[in-house]
Amino acid sequence: MSKFLKLLYNELHKLYIRKSTWVMYIILAAIVIGGAVLMTIFDDNTVESEYSENWRAELQAENDEIEQSLQENNNEFMIDMNMSNVEKNNYHLDNDIKPLNYGGWQYTYENAGLSMLIGLFVIIVGAGIVASEFNWGTIKLLLIRPISRSMILFTKFAAVLTFALITLVFLFLLNLAVGGIFFGLEGANPHIVIQKADGFVHASLFGEIMTSYGYDMVNLVMLTALAFMISTIFRNSSLAIGIGIFLLMGGNIVVQALSQYDFSKYILFANTNLKQYETGNVFMEGMTLGFSVTVLIVYFVLFMVLSWAFFTKRDVAGQ
Amino acid sequence: MNEIALELKDVKKTISNKEIIKGLNFQIKPGEVYGFIGPNGAGKTTTIRMMVGLMNLTEGDVKILGKSIQSEYKEAARNIGAIVENPELYSFMTGWQNLMHFARMYEGITKERIREVVSLVGLDNVINDKVKKYSLGMRQRLGVAQAILHKPAVLILDEPTNGLDPAGIREIRDYIRRLAEEDQVAVVISSHLLSEIELMCDRIGIIKHGEIISERYVNEESDQDDAQSDVKVIFDVGQADEAIKVLEDRDIEVKRESDKLVTEINRQEIPNIVQTMVNQNISVFGVTPIKATLEDQFLELTGGNVIE
Ligand SMILES: Nc1ncnc2c1ncn2[C@@H]1O[C@H](COP(=O)(O)OP(=O)(O)OP(=O)(O)O)[C@@H](O)[C@H]1O
Numbered sequence A: 001m002s003k004f005l006k007l008l009y010n011e012l013h014k015l016y017i018r019k020s021t022w023v024m025y026i027i028l029a030a031i032v033i034g035g036a037v038l039m040t041i042f043d044d045n046t047v048e049s050e051y052s053e054n055w056r057a058e059l060q061a062e063n064d065e066i067e068q069s070l071q072e073n074n075n076e077f078m079i080d081m082n083m084s085n086v087e088k089n090n091y092h093l094d095n096d097i098k099p100l101n102y103g104g105w106q107y108t109y110e111n112a113g114l115s116m117l118i119g120l121f122v123i124i125v126g127a128g129i130v131a132s133e134f135n136w137g138t139i140k141l142l143l144i145r146p147i148s149r150s151m152i153l154f155t156k157f158a159a160v161l162t163f164a165l166i167t168l169v170f171l172f173l174l175n176l177a178v179g180g181i182f183f184g185l186e187g188a189n190p191h192i193v194i195q196k197a198d199g200f201v202h203a204s205l206f207g208e209i210m211t212s213y214g215y216d217m218v219n220l221v222m223l224t225a226l227a228f229m230i231s232t233i234f235r236n237s238s239l240a241i242g243i244g245i246f247l248l249m250g251g252n253i254v255v256q257a258l259s260q261y262d263f264s265k266y267i268l269f270a271n272t273n274l275k276q277y278e279t280g281n282v283f284m285e286g287m288t289l290g291f292s293v294t295v296l297i298v299y300f301v302l303f304m305v306l307s308w309a310f311f312t313k314r315d316v317a318g319q
Numbered sequence B: 001m002n003e004i005a006l007e008l009k010d011v012k013k014t015i016s017n018k019e020i021i022k023g024l025n026f027q028i029k030p031g032e033v034y035g036f037i038g039p040n041g042a043g044k045t046t047t048i049r050m051m052v053g054l055m056n057l058t059e060g061d062v063k064i065l066g067k068s069i070q071s072e073y074k075e076a077a078r079n080i081g082a083i084v085e086n087p088e089l090y091s092f093m094t095g096w097q098n099l100m101h102f103a104r105m106y107e108g109i110t111k112e113r114i115r116e117v118v119s120l121v122g123l124d125n126v127i128n129d130k131v132k133k134y135s136l137g138m139r140q141r142l143g144v145a146q147a148i149l150h151k152p153a154v155l156i157l158d159e160p161t162n163g164l165d166p167a168g169i170r171e172i173r174d175y176i177r178r179l180a181e182e183d184q185v186a187v188v189i190s191s192h193l194l195s196e197i198e199l200m201c202d203r204i205g206i207i208k209h210g211e212i213i214s215e216r217y218v219n220e221e222s223d224q225d226d227a228q229s230d231v232k233v234i235f236d237v238g239q240a241d242e243a244i245k246v247l248e249d250r251d252i253e254v255k256r257e258s259d260k261l262v263t264e265i266n267r268q269e270i271p272n273i274v275q276t277m278v279n280q281n282i283s284v285f286g287v288t289p290i291k292a293t294l295e296d297q298f299l300e301l302t303g304g305n306v307i308e
């Protein structure tokens, strides 16, 4: 094994041997399984709406029903929502695509937002991975080895990212398995009709799930880098967790509040959601994907350089 | 083979404008055990932190087998094993997992080597228990185990006997001596337990306020210096008055404590004095040279454990 892999193994070993890490997986599992149970019990509509050979007539009937109900109800929100259903059905009919019956893939797709929870876990892990060594006093035994401090810090960050990736894969496989057991699977690589910025498209569910995870990973990596930096500088994991969670939850609110100022486009959280360029719902006129990626890279490098500078230069004295 | 295992060259440390270490110089040869003693706050731990690379040096250099801890950190660190202050290990892992963890940070430490070290520190029976179940002494032993895993040329131990029972202290002492004698390891031990230091070390440096104020070989007195320096000798005699006269004739100052006469004389003079007393029919019941203990010297030199 290379030196890097041995050190990465060490970090992951220390992480996964603790019960607090397992609790995170148990929480995820409880939510995914619980969601499927609740859906089976309460949401017959979604779960049991199966389309037969005769799906064209069924869709047409659905549309007629919706238009009928709309004539009795002029609530604008309801109209919008139902009209998009009608359009979606029409897309199916126009392109001759049979609607997909509900199953594990769609369950996974709907639950892709749980990566937000992973974000929370990753912040907790990232905030603790350096600060804990100081709290435990083990930092002294770690930093007297023939390994540079830069390397130690790098493997710790790599361990957090590995944890994020493992957890994301866990979330994906768990959703697929639980969804598959409860609702059946739609096949190996099912496609679904979904709405994008420029209308409906027939897209691969796997691709959509991965895209969603991918966008969330950007946010996740940035917050991890931030929590990691705070914990490395202040050697205090609670502080880093607090700030990390606050920004995870409130980062968007903060930038929205400041959105009338031009400088707000340089704030990290105006740029973490790269999905805005796909949906076209951009935070501020004139921002481009290239702009956001550049801002993100600058922040990332800043966080890393600050962590590195503090970690490698500072004396390790008693607490 | 390098003649000097560890060298401190004018090492200074200033923390927030306070000079804590004021220029330490010493060299330790392979196979030598160096005791580093001083009162609380003297700067032992600070010095050790600099030796192992946990703290930056404000001035000077530390060399391990000729490699600078500052400019050739990896080469230097490869040859150091250390415990700094309390042996804090991962409490949620077993002793074995802790050792494996640190072994992975070096090249080529085999499981056999780890087992060998576990036996050496006598942890065979508890090595698969979580460290949080360990007593302080057991953790101290595990601390020593992680320090010697990679067969370092220089072993640095900050108060390794802290928390050990007498049997444990004796064991540590034995294998530190064995490491020094058989494997030619240079050992630095800091401690408050002066009697321990005396038994374990070849040489002792006394540090106070960040300076070495005295350095000596442990066997100095009995081997070489006896010829020159005076020792305290107590004469237990039947006829005190006559005996005092014998001594005062030789310009020796005498303090009388009941029947015992306390003097400070050169050891070489004793046979002669005794002969004179016997010749004058003075009954000599006993002559006891009192070797000042290291502890007395330590307190004398450091002025007691006053933290300034
Ligand atoms: N991080 C620090 N900041 C400021 N002063 C410090 C720091 N660490 C140590 N000191 C000071 O340096 C001096 C030496 O401390 P050190 O811990 O090296 O002593 P020591 O000889 O190991 O004492 P002890 O026998 O109590 O372990 C003390 O006066 C202490 O107050």
Ligand SMILES: [Mg+2]
Residues within 6 Å of the ligand: B044, B045, B046, B085, B158
């Ligand atoms: Mg100390």
